[in-house]
Amino acid sequence: MIRARQFILSFILLLGMTSLAAANSGRLVADLSKSNIAITSGFHGTDLLLFGAVDGAVGDDILVVISGPPTDIAQRRKANRAGIWINVETNIWQKAPSLYTILATSPINKIASPETLASLAIGTNNIGLEIAAKTPVAGQSKPTAIEFIAALQANMASIDLWPDQNGNVTLTENALFRAEVKLPPNILSGTYNVRVLQFRNGVAISEDITNLYIKKGGLSAGIYNFAHNYSALYGIFAILFAVAAGWLAAVAFRRK
């Protein structure tokens, strides 16, 4: 009896361990050279290093997805009206990532099939972007949803917020990986999600998630907070400053 019970117990334990190993097979740990970044007055984008260790094999790929704090994005389309080009349509894309960038050891289409990437929600096509409000204008041949999302991707790429595939990950000895991450100067403050995945034969076998915190700091944060928290006082201060500066200039350069 006791033997049998022990056998069942150890069987359950073994089962649990193998399923854990399957979920974690390869095992991956990632970290950032800095996880807190301040947008100060001298801020002009930043570079940081993503690095980590992986239990890998020959032919494995590492893919990194960095996704910025969600924001609403207004997309506008121009058309010619009475000889001038004006915005005729506005789409609000809700809770879209303010930054979306992928880094990988190989071109992304060589790492996994489009279906696999879609099931893992990798790529701006696969993150469930939705238009919240739409104001179509009558009598206009309307572009399709595919054209809208393609235009959104192109616009966001042109302002460096959704670059196509931003740089490479190097994997050394199938064990250590590193990637130089460049963040543009126009990023929003907030929490950034950094997702690192290990692929083997087109299948994701392990994953690690880490966060990156970007905050306004120094004088820049001071002015921003002043303007937003004490708007009226800020306005008065801006006026008084201008009056003082104007008066000083007049006195300093008064013609003799």
Add this chain to the structure above:
Amino acid sequence: MYIYLPIAEISMHIGIIIGLGGGVGFLSGLFGVGGGFLMTPLLIFFGIPPAVAVATEANQIVASSVSGVLAHMRRDNVDFKMGGILLLGGVIGSSLGVVLFTTLREMGQIDLVIKLSYVVFLGIIGFLMLLESVRTILHTRRPGGRKTKLHQHNWLHGLPLKMRFRRSKLYISALLPLAIGAFVGVLAAIMGVGGGFIMVPAMIYLLGMPTSVVVGTSLFQIIFVTANVTFLQSVQTQTVDFMLAGLLLFGAVIGAQFGTRASALLRGEQLRGLLALMVLAVCIKLGFDLALRPDDLFSVELLK
């Protein structure tokens, strides 16, 4: 060296900002204009969001008008009574303008309205100035000028609420400067300008004020109109970038001194002709922007 502008939320080279301030300051010193009509389109061109450009420029114009008006006060060239009526209208107009601006911005049409206002008003003013200066240049070459009355009387002088403006030697209805002030106030709020380029001709041709007090009085009321815009935009939209305004101001103060010195090298009508050409150039550039098919029909804006 790049500097991160806290309200515009973009990073810009400090040399570009001070250079812009200096360049526009030089031209404003040279021509005796505020320069808002140059600065605001330039800021937008360099990637400052239009809302921030307009509000921040209002803040900067407060400073340049203060330093300008002090010089005119010393020469007793400010009609405070007239300025007071104009600024009353201006405060009402610019408050309406800020509301209009916010609404248009939410509708996604602010860029269009800014550009259209520039094309229309710079076009009209530039054309009239050019005509006038060409006429003057031709006149001075061929001696013998035309006779001019002090000012003409028309139906505008029949309006009620007549007031005496001693410094301007006028006895006219207060409604007229009030309406002009309000109209220019709306434009100032939308275009990110002081509005001197419309106010000055309106004072001369519509009100019939003597030219000696026109510039000083215009500057005097611009201080209050742009201060009002600065305050309202700060409260409503938080788009006044104090850092940007300060740096522009620094450049502009220095530039204006060189401009004023350089203006002594040219004759009045030559200066006005050049100014007219510059006004028309801005007008034509913005006109082309509206008329030519943009490279990309789509644009995006992050609505934080």
